[in-house]
Amino acid sequence: xxxxxxxxxASGTPGQRVTISCSGSRTNIGSNPVNWYQQFPGTxxxxxxxxxxxxxxxxxxxxxGSKSGTSASLAISxxxxxxxxxxxxxxxxxxxxxxxxxxxxxxxxx
Amino acid sequence: QVQLQESGPxxxxxxxxxxxxxxxxxxxxxxxxxxxxxxxxxxGLEWIGYVYSSGNTNYNPSLKSRVTISVxxxxxxxxLNLSSxxxxxxxxxxxxxxxxxxxRATGPAHDFWGQGAxxxxxx
Numbered sequence: 290x291x292x293x294x295x296x297x298x299a300s301g302t303p304g305q306r307v308t309i310s311c312s313g314s315r316t317n318i319g320s321n322p323v324n325w326y327q328q329f330p331g332t333x334x335x336x337x338x339x340x341x342x343x344x345x346x347x348x349x350x351x352x353x354g355s356k357s358g359t360s361a362s363l364a365i366s367x368x369x370x371x372x373x374x375x376x377x378x379x380x381x382x383x384x385x386x387x388x389x390x391x392x393x394x395x396x397x398x399x
Numbered sequence: 400q401v402q403l404q405e406s407g408p409x410x411x412x413x414x415x416x417x418x419x420x421x422x423x424x425x426x427x428x429x430x431x432x433x434x435x436x437x438x439x440x441x442x443g444l445e446w447i448g449y450v451y452s453s454g455n456t457n458y459n460p461s462l463k464s465r466v467t468i469s470v471x472x473x474x475x476x477x478x479l480n481l482s483s484x485x486x487x488x489x490x491x492x493x494x495x496x497x498x499x500x501x502x503r504a505t506g507p508a509h510d511f512w513g514q515g516a517x518x519x520x521x522x
Binding site: 321322326332333335339343380386388392 | 434443444445446448449457458459460493497501503504505506507508509510512513514515
């Protein structure tokens with residue numbers, strides 16, 4: 290049981306906009322910024338969005354993030370086949386004094 | 400470019416201790432939190448714990464009684480020991496850097512990860 294809650298799956302067709310939600314609590318998302326990671330099968334996670342809405346160098350601006358209260362969202366616009374991957378949200382938890390992760394969302398491009 | 404590389408046995412017997420080392424290259428090991436994170440087959444990411452470059456540690460309460468993480472700054476390495484392993488500890492183990500020093504960041508993020516090491520617990 291992951292600390293942060295994500296839908297197990299999401300899907301969309303090429304060109305569509307899809308969103309993935311992430312729900313937490315006062316001690317994590319409610320008090321700290323949210324990061325998002327992209328993971329392809331057999332590879333390590335890669336930082337996709339940090340501090341709610343910042344993109345590391347090289348991440349396309351099709352990816353965006355937002356946060357409100359104890360929830361956050363990742364949006365992918367102009368969906369492409371190469372976006373098919375697992376997406377994880379994460380945040381710092383003040384009670385744990387460490388990071389917590391969501392269970393991951395498997396994105397399928399139809 | 401920062402690189403992290405896990406090393407250690409890929410097979411551990413039940414009740415024994417799992418030991419992994421992560422070697423850091425391309426940047427200083429100082430002033431960062433160095434993490435171990437695992438992913439059981441087909442599952443999500445589970446934070447195991449971290450060691451700061453000064454040696455301070457913090458562990459996931461669910462594993463705390465069995466985990467030790469240490470750092471050797473002279474070798475630019477940090478290590479994980481997980482004792483009394485069972486089949487439930489079979490997973491890909493990642494080492495990762497948790498940084499507060501990313502431009503425009505308002506909190507920490509795992510900005511670099513190792514490629515992962517599959518550890519199977521079996522007799």
